[in-house]
Every structure is written in C-alpha cells, then in structure tokens.
Amino acid sequence: MRAKACAKCTALVVLPVPPFSMANATRFIIAPYKGGPGQYPSIPHMLVGQYNGSLPRMSSSPFWAFPRDQLWYRRTGHWNKRIRPPGFSGSSGSTMRETHSVATIILDRSEELRRALAEELAREADMEVAEVVADPVRLLTSLEKRHVDVVILDVSVPGAVGTLNDMRKLSRAHPDRPEMGVVLVARRTSADAALAIEGLEAGAFDVVLRPGTTDLESSVASLARQLRVKVRHFSSKRLISSMPGDERRPGPVEASVPIAKRTTRFRAVLVGGSTGAPKVLAHILPEICEATTLPVLIAQHMPEKFTSFLAASLDGKCRHKAAEAVHGEPLEPGRIYVAPGGKHLSLEFGTPSPTLAVNDEPPINGFRPSVDYLFASAAKVLGRDVLALILTGMGNDGLSGTYEIKGAGGCVVAQDEATSVVWGMPGAVANAGLADRVLDYKEIAGTVNGLVGGR
Numbered sequence: 001m002r003a004k005a006c007a008k009c010t011a012l013v014v015l016p017v018p019p020f021s022m023a024n025a026t027r028f029i030i031a032p033y034k035g036g037p038g039q040y041p042s043i044p045h046m047l048v049g050q051y052n053g054s055l056p057r058m059s060s061s062p063f064w065a066f067p068r069d070q071l072w073y074r075r076t077g078h079w080n081k082r083i084r085p086p087g088f089s090g091s092s093g094s095t096m097r098e099t100h101s102v103a104t105i106i107l108d109r110s111e112e113l114r115r116a117l118a119e120e121l122a123r124e125a126d127m128e129v130a131e132v133v134a135d136p137v138r139l140l141t142s143l144e145k146r147h148v149d150v151v152i153l154d155v156s157v158p159g160a161v162g163t164l165n166d167m168r169k170l171s172r173a174h175p176d177r178p179e180m181g182v183v184l185v186a187r188r189t190s191a192d193a194a195l196a197i198e199g200l201e202a203g204a205f206d207v208v209l210r211p212g213t214t215d216l217e218s219s220v221a222s223l224a225r226q227l228r229v230k231v232r233h234f235s236s237k238r239l240i241s242s243m244p245g246d247e248r249r250p251g252p253v254e255a256s257v258p259i260a261k262r263t264t265r266f267r268a269v270l271v272g273g274s275t276g277a278p279k280v281l282a283h284i285l286p287e288i289c290e291a292t293t294l295p296v297l298i299a300q301h302m303p304e305k306f307t308s309f310l311a312a313s314l315d316g317k318c319r320h321k322a323a324e325a326v327h328g329e330p331l332e333p334g335r336i337y338v339a340p341g342g343k344h345l346s347l348e349f350g351t352p353s354p355t356l357a358v359n360d361e362p363p364i365n366g367f368r369p370s371v372d373y374l375f376a377s378a379a380k381v382l383g384r385d386v387l388a389l390i391l392t393g394m395g396n397d398g399l400s401g402t403y404e405i406k407g408a409g410g411c412v413v414a415q416d417e418a419t420s421v422v423w424g425m426p427g428a429v430a431n432a433g434l435a436d437r438v439l440d441y442k443e444i445a446g447t448v449n450g451l452v453g454g455r
C-alpha cells in the first residue's frame with residue numbers, strides 16, 4: 001500500500017498496489033478525467049490520487065480508473081469521506097458510500113442493434129441496462145414502474161422525442177427519484193437532425209451519432225464508445241449534486257474579476273457551448289434579442305447538418321434573424337450567426353465592419369467548431385467590446401479564448417455548476433478567475449441585457 005500527497009490539492013489518497021488491467025477492471029471505479037496535462041482526475045474533483053507513480057488512464061477515453069477496494073480522500077485537513085467495500089469498519093467520522101451502477105433503458109427501432117448495444121454496455125462494471133424497448137408507450141410504462149438514471153433514445157422512432165414532455169411530468173410526479181437524463185441517438189440526416197434539435201431543446205442533455213455503416217459490430221462499438229462518455233459524465237454530475245453539503249466541491253465560484261466601468265459599447269455577444277447548451281440557448285436568446293440589436297455569434301459543439309436546424313429553431317424563437325454563418329458576410333446588428341457543424345467560425349478585420357470567416361482548418365483540441373478559435377479572433381478584432389457567454393459543456397474549450405477576451409478588456413459570463421449538465425467549459429473559466437459573473441442560466445439573459453444597456 002502506498003500513500004501519496006498532492007500539494008496542489010491538499011489531499012491524500014491511500015491506494016493498494018495491484019496493477020490495473022481490463023481483466024480486473026471490475027475492481028476499479030471509473031472517474032471522469034477533467035484536468036489537463038499534469039493535473040489530477042476527480043469524481044468529484046476532490047478525489048485526488050497517485051497510483052504507482054501515476055493513475056492509469058483508460059485507452060481512448062477521458063476517464064481514469066480508481067481501485068474500488070480502497071479509495072480515501074481528504075480535503076482541508078480532515079477526512080470527509082471514504083469509499084470502501086461493504087463491511088468495512090472505518091474510523092469515526094468517516095462515511096460509507098458504495099459505488100453506484102448507472103441504470104439505463106434503451107429505446108431503438110432495431111431489435112438487433114438495441115440488444116447488441118445492451119450487451120456491450122452491460123459489460124461495464126458501472127453500468128446496468130434495465131430494459132430494451134421498441135416503442136415510446138412501452139418506455140413510459142417501464143419508467144412509471146421503476147427509475148432509471150439515463151434513457152438512451154433513438155429519435156427516429158415515431159413519437160420518441162415527444163415522450164420527453166411525458167418524462168418531465170413523470171419526474172415531477174416522483175420528486176423522491178433522482179434526476180433522470182436522456183441522451184439521443186441520431187443519424188446524420190436532415191430528418192434526424194431536426195428531431196435531435198427538438199429533443200435537445202426539450203431537455204435531452206446530449207446527442208450521439210449513429211454510424212452510417214450497415215455493419216452491426218462496428219455500429220455497436222461506435223455507439224457504445226460515445227455513450228459511455230456521455231452517460232458517465234451525467235452520472236458524475238448527479239453524484240456530486242447528491243452529496244451532503246460538506247462533501248461537495250465548492251459550488252458556484254464567485255467572480256474574481258469586477259466588471260469595469262465601460263467607456264465604449266459592446267459590439268457583439270459571443271456564445272460557446274456543448275453538452276446541454278441548446279436548451280439554454282433556446283431559453284436565453286429570445287430575451288436577449290428583445291433587448292438589444294447586437295449581433296450574436298455561436299460556437300456550439302455539434303455535427304454538420306445539426307447546426308442548420310439549431311439556427312432554424314432559434315430563427316423561429318428570436319427577434320434576430322438566425323442562420324448558419326457564411327464565409328465573407330459582414331457582421332451586422334440584429335443577426336445570430338451559428339458556426340456550421342464541422343467548420344470553424346472567426347472574425348476578421350473588414351471595412352466598414354468586421355467580416356465572418358468560415359473554414360475547415362484542423363480541429364482544436366478535438367473540436368470544430370472551436371469556441372477558443374471564435375473567442376480569440378473576436379478578442380483580436382473587437383478588443384474590449386466583446387461580451388462572451390460560456391455555457392454548459394464537457395472539457396475546457398473556450399478557456400484559452402477567454403484569456404484572450406479578458407486580456408483585451410472584454411466581459412465574460414459563465415453558467416453556474418448547479419444548472420450545467422456538465423460544468424466543464426464554464427467551470428474551467430470560473431475556476432481560472434476569468435468570469436465576471438457565474439450565474440444560473442435563467443439569470444444570464446437579464447444580466448446580459450443590463451450590461452448592454454439596450455444597445
């Protein structure tokens with residue numbers, strides 16, 4: 001057994017020596033990796049450890065593996081919690097929490113695929129497939145009888161997206177049940193893209209792409225790989241929110257940078273988002289567009305075809321005209337420009353006004369469109385006249401671009417942890433001290449309108 005201290009995080013973790021391998025993976029707790037190079041993983045962020053010199057990173061996945069049989073953590077000088085096997089008698093003051101298996105239910109039109117996918121996901125030590133169903137009526141009947149953590153929903157099943165409203169009603173009827181999440185499965189077609197946007201705005205937290213191949217094995221492998229990441233991130237958020245107050249990591253970060261008295265007007269509102277952000281956009285942008293004519297530029301992590309339907313949906317909700325950005329068009333008031341899926345969006349100097357640039361340069365940190373790419377270009381072209389919003393999403397895309405905006409004198413508003421599906425992107429900005437405000441998403445529009453002063 002080894003003990004290792006982490007000076008950065010004031011934590012100590014005691015871990016056993018047996019090596020990690022896929023063969024003994026059931027002995028490990030899988031935790032999201034939310035740090036950068038040289039940083040430590042966490043679930044929640046307070047869990048910090050060192051395992052034989054380094055924790056094992058799971059191949060091709062943003063997760064770390066923690067030994068299941070002995071994982072302790074300490075914060076601010078005292079033991080807060082221990083995760084130990086059943087029957088362990090800990091010292092006074094410690095608490096027990098067994099690892100939670102994430103229960104899912106799969107709705108898919110293909111019997112062959114849904115059963116193969118269920119078998120693939122059920123191999124994971126931290127996942128359980130409670131049921132597979134073929135129609136929305138059976139889904140709702142099952143959800144009335146039992147709670148599941150995540151519903152995996154094929155949008156092409158007739159009536160599937162419409163069940164999201166019924167699921168919300170079901171959740172309200174059972175306030176004792178934990179929050180239930182929905183992740184959508186969609187093909188790269190116009191019909192599925194439109195349904196996916198409708199589902200995301202109705203409350204689904206994310207969407208995964210169904211491969212176009214007819215090969216069942218490769219389709220299942222691709223879907224399972226995407227779903228593991230989405231489901232585990234959602235589950236980790238729920239684990240944090242269910243902890244007693246003294247066991248949670250600190251929630252909403254207070255802004256460390258005051259909003260300076262401005263002598264110039266804002267010239268644009270920039271928005272970056274990922275997991276869970278379409279629902280927030282549908283909530284805040286209509287109100288923002290009622291109060292200002294400032295152009296809005298959006299970099300949302302979303303595949304091609306999907307962004308055009310996102311823009312069309314916003315166009316129907318907002319006073320501004322919304323559309324996918326077109327290379328070379330001028331930045332004009334009363335417009336919402338959505339970065340096309342699979343393309344970068346940026347601003348360039350132009351006369352009499354800046355112009356938009358759309359390109360297919362390589363992804364930045366795996367993302368195209370990239371929030372960093374858009375934010376950095378706006379800081380260069382518009383300087384301090386930028387108001388940037390960073391919404392819920394995985395990873396830390398937008399962090400380096402936010403540094404550029406703050407360096408130029410711009411203003412940044414980040415969504416808070418409590419209302420984020422994943423507090424990755426806004427959390428990175430808030431924890432870096434770059435957010436002028438950290439807010440419940442329902443407060444963002446009012447704050448923006450107060451800052452822009454009706455311009």
